[in-house]
Amino acid sequence: MKRGTRRIETQLAVIGTGIAGFAASIFALRRRLDVAQFGHSGAMAYTTGYLDLLGVHDQRVRTDPWAALDDLRRDEPHHPMSGLANQTIRTAFDGFTDTLGEMGIGYTRAGERNLSALLPNGIAKPTLSVPDTMLAGVTALETGASTLMIDFDGLQGFSAKAFEVNFAERWPALRSARLTFPGMENRQIFPEVLARSLETRTTQDALAVAIQPLLNGAEYVGLPAILGMHAPDAVLARIQEAIGVKLFEIPTIPPAVPGIRLRECFERAFPEMGAKLEPQLKVANVEFGASGATLHLHGPMEDLQVEASAVLLATGRFLSGGLQSDQHRLSETLLDLPIRQPEGRQGWFRREFLDPRGHPVNRLGVEVDSAFRPVGPDGDPVHEKLFAAGAILAHQDWARQRCGAGLAIATAYSATEAATAALG
Ligand SMILES: Cc1cc2nc3c(=O)[nH]c(=O)nc-3n(C[C@H](O)[C@H](O)[C@H](O)COP(=O)(O)OP(=O)(O)OC[C@H]3O[C@@H](n4cnc5c(N)ncnc54)[C@H](O)[C@@H]3O)c2cc1C
Structure with missing residues (x-):
């Protein structure tokens, strides 16, 4: 035809x-x-x-x-x-x-100064505006707040331990932990898949339950950028409320969820x-x-x-x-x-x-x-x-x-x- x-x-x-x-x-x-x-x-x-x-x-x-x-x-x-x-x-x-x-x-409005924002390999870079889901990470780094950085079994290119080691002098109150992502045991996992699975309340609740016992007095929790694909601010708010401490995301290596x-x-x-x-x-x-x-x-x-x-x-x-x-x-x-x-x-x-x-x-x-x-x-x-x-x-x-x-x-x-x- x-x-x-x-x-x-x-x-x-x-x-x-x-x-x-x-x-x-x-x-x-x-x-x-x-x-x-x-x-x-x-x-x-x-x-x-x-x-x-x-x-x-x-x-x-x-x-x-x-x-x-x-x-x-x-x-x-x-x-x-x-x-x-x-x-x-x-x-x-x-x-x-x-x-x-x-x-x-949600994105932060352009301010007078660059923010120091976290990158996946445990370093920071200057930038002007960040997604709202990442802002608490800027504050936690700036204030050296007690923070628990979490990564997941099977997730490549994002190491919570790398943050703990690289920031040891500047941010001694940073600890790291590794979790198995709910429902994704014994396999390689990708940020996009995690983000899409966190669109559901069941997975959000299961992740909050997994994080809670690790908190040990932390004021902030940092996760790779996986908090949903379509309404990240709402997903963050829900998990944050469930765990009772401030939560933030950090971009992963490409291809990454924020883009x-x-x-x-x-x-x-x-x-x-x-x-x-x-x-x-x-x-x-x-x-x-x-x-x-x-x-x-x-x-x-x-x-x-x-x-x-x-x-x-x-x-x-x-x-x-x-x-x-x-x-x-x-x-x-x-x-x-x-x-x-x-x-x-x-x-x-x-x-x-x-x-x-x-x-x-x-x-x-x-x-x-x-x-x-x-x-x-x-x-x-x-x-x-x-x-x-x-x-x-x-x-x-x-x-x-x-x-x-x-x-x-x-x-x-x-x-x-x-x-x-x-x-x-
Ligand atoms: C690894 C990486 C990390 C980055 N990190 C940051 C960061 O932290 N902060 C930051 O500010 N920026 C970052 N950037 C830069 C940012 O993503 C963009 O590259 C930059 O903003 C330039 O955007 P652009 O729209 O000019 O070009 P691009 O983003 O390259 O888009 C070009 C578009 O043109 C399309 N195109 C090409 N040919 C045709 C055609 N013939 N017909 C129709 N469409 C066509 C392509 O498909 C593509 O969609 C990063 C980029 C990379 C690669």
């Missing part, structure tokens, strides 16, 4: 379902734009769930991200966040975290908010015309043709497929946008793998003008109605600078504002 083609018209087509793409759709919906978003799984399933703004600048960990942004503007004027005022970035961050709260996943939670939360909420979302479909190609662009997608059952007045590209870097490389050059995958780069591969890396300055290849990407429109070698926009945001942008090294989500949210906000203005 002949495949059908479904046709969609939209004002803004957002390409990419990472933090930048979802943030762009949120901001566009707030501006009452008609939005359609397309993408596939990507880096989001790997994220800790923490929203970093700027944790490291000039090879130093920074406690004040806003002062660090001031320094970034001076030292790296081409960084995608350097053209944005602190107030703009704060508005973007607050807009994003407030919307997440309305959708059902999957975010993705599933957007997938649930967006259609209700009025966005057309295809979260399992990549855009195959795009043609630009006088009035906008036509996007072509090929689903398992049908093809999709999207007529969009403007396009926002948020396809990420190598891991998510936004950038690719061969033996000679690095390229932007979907539109073959120009990427300024060294002549050969030897210019991509520094000699030492652990060079504290990082590697040039991590800063290559799509160049944009002040309205976040990709530009050609002459500096002119490739198309008046094409915008880009997030990790695909040039002149940033989000992993080294600890600015992944901040970069995604702030540039998505500004690119969406520019697209709104261009659409009149």
Whole structure:
């Protein structure tokens, strides 16, 4: 039988379902734009769930991200966040975290200082905003409170003992224990499976019963991030009430529950908010015309043709497929946008793998003008109605600078504002 083609018209087509793409759709919906978003799984399933703004600048960990942004503007004027005022970035961050709260996943609001948040291998990192389920861990570390860290038989990559050993001097009141997860004896277990099983009251109660005898006066209990998939704040509240001490989660190694939670939360909420979302479909190609662009997608059952007045590209870097490389050059995958780069591969890396300055290849990407429109070698926009945001942008090294989500949210906000203005 002949495949059908479904046709969609939209004002803004957002390409990419990472933090930048979802943030762009949120901001566009707030501006009452008609939005359609397309993408596939990507880096989001790997994220800790923490929203970093700027944790490291000039090879130093920074406690004040806003002062660090001031320094970034001076030292790296081409960084995608350097053209944005602190107030703009704060508005973007607050807009994003407030919307997440309305959708059902509580996040702390951006404060004046970075928080020191726990990571699975018994270390901490600077970040600006954390899921509400993880906030008590920040407080417990800060105050050195008496805390019981728990891991589970069969769960790889999360060791309660590692916390006890690594934090021995700084946090002597931290103890560790290992439990068998209720109903999952003698087997390898995965955080996503535990989170889905903790959606049920039976498992929540059984876990609380298992934790209680281990408390021994602890003020806080830390668990890997497994407290449900759809309503983590409610699951935490219920188990916390049952055990009678404060409870918090810590992100696990990828693929981790906090990113999957975010993705599933957007997938649930967006259609209700009025966005057309295809979260399992990549855009195959795009043609630009006088009035906008036509996007072509090929689903398992049908093809999709999207007529969009403007396009926002948020396809990420190598891991998510936004950038690719061969033996000679690095390229932007979907539109073959120009990427300024060294002549050969030897210019991509520094000699030492652990060079504290990082590697040039991590800063290559799509160049944009002040309205976040990709530009050609002459500096002119490739198309008046094409915008880009997030990790695909040039002149940033989000992993080294600890600015992944901040970069995604702030540039998505500004690119969406520019697209709104261009659409009149
Ligand atoms: C291991 C790991 C840990 C991280 N931890 C943190 C952290 O602690 N704090 C923090 O702030 N950030 C963290 N991040 C960064 C964060 O998850 C994002 O990578 C970052 O915010 C950039 O988001 P993005 O939306 O620009 O790109 P991505 O998240 O990479 O998303 C790109 C999207 O584009 C889609 N796509 C690609 N090509 C197409 C196409 N042709 N058509 C349609 N869609 C397409 C992909 O499927 C994907 O959905 C982490 C990332 C990783 C990998």
